[in-house]
Amino acid sequence: MELELGLALPNNHLMKGFDLNDGSTTNSYRKRGFEEAFEKVIPFSSPLPRKTTLPLFVHKNGGDGDDENDGPQLKNPDELNSISGSRALVGWPPVKHPRRRSAGGGAGERWSEDCGSNSYAGGGGRRAKCVKVKMEGVAIGRKVDLCLHDSYEELFHTLNQMFPTMQHGVAYAHPHHRHFTVTYEDGEGDWLLVGDVPWEAFIQSVKRLKILS
Amino acid sequence: MAIKKQKELDIEEKSPENRILSFPDEVLERVLVFVKTHKDRSAVSLVCRDWYNAERWSRTHVFIGNCYSVSPEMVARRFPNIRSVTLKGKPRFSDFNLVPPNWGSDIHPWLVVFASAYPFLEELRLKRMTVTDESLDFLARSFPEFKALSLVSCDGFSTDGLASITTYCRNLTELDIQESGIEDLGGSWLNFPESFTSLEALNFANLHSEVNFDALERLVARCKSLKVLKVNKHVMLEQLRRLLVRAPQLTELGTGPFSQDHKLRSHIDLESAFSNCKNLNTLSGLWEVSSMYLPALFPACTNLTFLNLSYTALQSAELAKLLQKCPLLRRLWVLDTVEDKGLEAVASSCHLLQELRVFPADPFEQEVIMEGGGNGVTESGFVAVSEGCPNLHYVLYFCHQMTNAAVATVVRNCPNFTHFRLCIMDMRRPDYLTNEPMDEAFGAVVKTCSKLRRLAVSGLLTDRAFEYIGTYAKNLETLSVAFAGSSDRGMQCVLEGCPKLRKLEIRDCPFGNAALLSGLERYESMRSLWMSACNLTMNGCQLLARKMPRLNVEVIKEDESDDMHAEKVYVYRSVAGPRRDAPPFVLTL
Numbered sequence: 001m002e003l004e005l006g007l008a009l010p011n012n013h014l015m016k017g018f019d020l021n022d023g024s025t026t027n028s029y030r031k032r033g034f035e036e037a038f039e040k041v042i043p044f045s046s047p048l049p050r051k052t053t054l055p056l057f058v059h060k061n062g063g064d065g066d067d068e069n070d071g072p073q074l075k076n077p078d079e080l081n082s083i084s085g086s087r088a089l090v091g092w093p094p095v096k097h098p099r100r101r102s103a104g105g106g107a108g109e110r111w112s113e114d115c116g117s118n119s120y121a122g123g124g125g126r127r128a129k130c131v132k133v134k135m136e137g138v139a140i141g142r143k144v145d146l147c148l149h150d151s152y153e154e155l156f157h158t159l160n161q162m163f164p165t166m167q168h169g170v171a172y173a174h175p176h177h178r179h180f181t182v183t184y185e186d187g188e189g190d191w192l193l194v195g196d197v198p199w200e201a202f203i204q205s206v207k208r209l210k211i212l213s
Numbered sequence: 214m215a216i217k218k219q220k221e222l223d224i225e226e227k228s229p230e231n232r233i234l235s236f237p238d239e240v241l242e243r244v245l246v247f248v249k250t251h252k253d254r255s256a257v258s259l260v261c262r263d264w265y266n267a268e269r270w271s272r273t274h275v276f277i278g279n280c281y282s283v284s285p286e287m288v289a290r291r292f293p294n295i296r297s298v299t300l301k302g303k304p305r306f307s308d309f310n311l312v313p314p315n316w317g318s319d320i321h322p323w324l325v326v327f328a329s330a331y332p333f334l335e336e337l338r339l340k341r342m343t344v345t346d347e348s349l350d351f352l353a354r355s356f357p358e359f360k361a362l363s364l365v366s367c368d369g370f371s372t373d374g375l376a377s378i379t380t381y382c383r384n385l386t387e388l389d390i391q392e393s394g395i396e397d398l399g400g401s402w403l404n405f406p407e408s409f410t411s412l413e414a415l416n417f418a419n420l421h422s423e424v425n426f427d428a429l430e431r432l433v434a435r436c437k438s439l440k441v442l443k444v445n446k447h448v449m450l451e452q453l454r455r456l457l458v459r460a461p462q463l464t465e466l467g468t469g470p471f472s473q474d475h476k477l478r479s480h481i482d483l484e485s486a487f488s489n490c491k492n493l494n495t496l497s498g499l500w501e502v503s504s505m506y507l508p509a510l511f512p513a514c515t516n517l518t519f520l521n522l523s524y525t526a527l528q529s530a531e532l533a534k535l536l537q538k539c540p541l542l543r544r545l546w547v548l549d550t551v552e553d554k555g556l557e558a559v560a561s562s563c564h565l566l567q568e569l570r571v572f573p574a575d576p577f578e579q580e581v582i583m584e585g586g587g588n589g590v591t592e593s594g595f596v597a598v599s600e601g602c603p604n605l606h607y608v609l610y611f612c613h614q615m616t617n618a619a620v621a622t623v624v625r626n627c628p629n630f631t632h633f634r635l636c637i638m639d640m641r642r643p644d645y646l647t648n649e650p651m652d653e654a655f656g657a658v659v660k661t662c663s664k665l666r667r668l669a670v671s672g673l674l675t676d677r678a679f680e681y682i683g684t685y686a687k688n689l690e691t692l693s694v695a696f697a698g699s700s701d702r703g704m705q706c707v708l709e710g711c712p713k714l715r716k717l718e719i720r721d722c723p724f725g726n727a728a729l730l731s732g733l734e735r736y737e738s739m740r741s742l743w744m745s746a747c748n749l750t751m752n753g754c755q756l757l758a759r760k761m762p763r764l765n766v767e768v769i770k771e772d773e774s775d776d777m778h779a780e781k782v783y784v785y786r787s788v789a790g791p792r793r794d795a796p797p798f799v800l801t802l
Contacts, residue, residue, distance in 0.1 A: 091309030091720075092695070093611065093638040095576045096366070096392070 135211040241267040289330035297336035349374030353381035361387035368394035376402040414441035443467025451476035457486040468498035488512035497521035514538040533558035549589035556594030560601025568607035592619035599626035620654035634669035656681035669693040679703035683710025704728035726753025741785035758802035
């Protein structure tokens with residue numbers, strides 16, 4: 001099941017005939033919430049269409065979602081994915097202690113319970129740095145909490161467990177030869193090879209991971 | 214202990230008008246002991262000088278809603294006989310990371326003053342204060358009669374600080390660290406001496422590390438007055454069973470994970486432990502519930518009035534089964550994993566329900582999309598609950614979609630709301646059916662619910678919503694606004710129209726200096742105003758500060774980029790003057 005990420009037209013809610021709500025997915029208007037954050041506040045009755053550029057506006061700290069529109073234009077759905085995954089807006093929704101879904105019916109890995117946005121909680125919890133991990137050819141992405149790892153070895157171990165095919169790949173190829181390449185996107189948007197910089201520096205700058213075959 | 218003033222009353226010399234006031238202080242003080250709430254006590258103190266004095270000598274509990282509104286020395290001077298203190302620190306939006314770390318509200322200066330003024334202090338209840346291990350150690354050693362420590366959403370301390378409390382507080386009855394950001398150094402902080410038996414309440418649910426279970430079990434066994442026990446995620450089912458067997462008298466229980474524990478021999482043992490707990494009225498915890506074990510709870514649910522499932526990813530069917538066992542439920546907190554169907558179960562089982570809170574399981578949309586959609590709750594769940602639970606007066610509802618019509622229906626069914634907090638998580642989302650703003654929804658709320666004291670608004674809102682609030686919400690005390698409004702007029706309507714407003718917190722709204730200054734007359738009768746990411750400038754804030762010298766107007770400046778813009782503004786009344794402990798990023802104007 002590939003994740004459907006549609007870039008809804010930004011002025012959708014002004015066009016009454018246009019129905020994005022086919023009832024079956026909620027992804028489209030969930031993402032719109034973040035889209036709306038990046039647009040200037042236009043009075044509801046304005047006849048002008050909203051701007052169609054959606055700047056990549058990723059806050060780390062401090063920024064409160066001011067509608068500053070000077071950023072590069074979004075290029076593809078993956079970048080939209082990255083906004084929603086990487087805390088575009090401080091303190092919204094106003095949830096004190098993210099109460100995560102625990103191992104319900106689906107994926108029951110322990111890491112998915114701890115991985116979340118604990119760092120949001122003003123008063124609570126330990127720090128967590130969760131980054132998305134996508135493997136080429138695998139439909140569903142995962143998330144890994146880097147704070148639970150102290151070294152690249154531990155990270156690779158976890159990745160091996162998350163993506164069993166990766167393990168097979170390693171087994172069938174030379175045991176010491178990693179058949180898969182793990183890359184990461186850093187703070188500047190560049191894709192680099194995992195393992196090149198010291199672990200501490202890596203943790204600071206990594207935004208998400210991608211496993212290539 | 215305390216030296217009482219002896220006032221000689223010469224009745225003949227007093228005029229007839231004063232005679233009614235001139236019965237001895239001791240009598241008045243005896244009577245005033247029965248006046249408990251701080252609002253009533255404040256009213257008493259304003260009657261006349263005699264009553265002011267009698268009140269201040271007889272007051273034993275002081276509530277300070279903003280720790281910077283008054284200084285500890287002033288409190289000690291006015292109230293000589295305090296045994297219990299409640300203090301609140303940071304603005305509420307600090308819960309959502311809007312206040313930088315090291316902002317302030319350190320308890321230590323208070324403790325230093327209390328150590329000399331109130332050596333017999335018994336209770337300290339803190340919310341959003343910074344508490345260090347040094348302070349906890351100082352507390353433990355300075356107050357020999359100390360009984361109750363409650364730290365809600367506090368930060369700055371570690372398990373080492375807790376160890377000081379458990380080691381030195383011989384008369385401790387309550388230790389509650391809920392939702393506090395504690396640095397978990399592990400270790401065995403739970404080291405009450407073996408002779409210690411006075412504990413009545415223990416809450417360490419949010420602690421991440423394991424406590425020494427043997428120590429805990431022995432503690433529970435010897436503290437026969439223990440009524441409240443909330444353990445953390447490390448206490449598994451078999452351990453929980455053993456604790457319950459030792460403490461069947463519990464009234465409030467917070468469990469650990471309610472799932473697979475190979476040490477648990479049989480469900481029947483667990484069920485029988487629960488069936489012995491006939492006095493339970495509050496149940497929480499329940500991380501990772503497995504439906505296999507859930508029925509073990511059922512015998513203990515008959516008298517439950519408060520069920521907190523906000524850490525439990527329950528499905529609607531499981532919730533329905535559980536709720537059928539809780540006929541007396543008054544307060545229910547759930548995750549939106551129960552969906553509308555779960556709320557329909559609430560409507561059919563919980564006719565006495567007064568409070569409902571529905572939290573989002575995945576607010577930041579970080580979860581991998583699971584099977585079955587996971588859409589949370591919608592307007593139909595909200596309407597369903599209102600139809601089945603006419604006594605509902607407190608709601609906190611997180612959702613992605615809402616309609617004006619649904620909210621109007623909800624308040625028609627339940628006109629007695631005192632607390633209405635609706636959070637449509639998608640910013641500026643209109644009514645998803647009509648594409649209209651959500652103005653009429655909140656209009657309906659304030660028109661219908663005349664007893665409304667607390668309101669949180671969301672969705673696409675124009676100034677009209679605020680006109681409604683200003684016109685109708687005459688009992689409103691707390692208002693939270695985010696991403697709403699069209700112009701200054703919105704905020705002005707509220708400030709002009711809501712006479713009982715005490716706390717106003719605003720973020721990301723198009724309100725500027727004109728709006729801020731329109732409230733000049735109001736802020737001294739309010740506890741505080743918070744405005745962040747609005748259109749305020751330093752000039753506007755400085756003007757406010759100049760005109761109202763008894764207000765503290767503080768601007769939090771985190772980066773140097775825009776000198777004119779006032780990004781985060783916190784205004785509050787104070788008799789203590791400007792803060793002396795402000796960090797460099799807090800500018801007092």
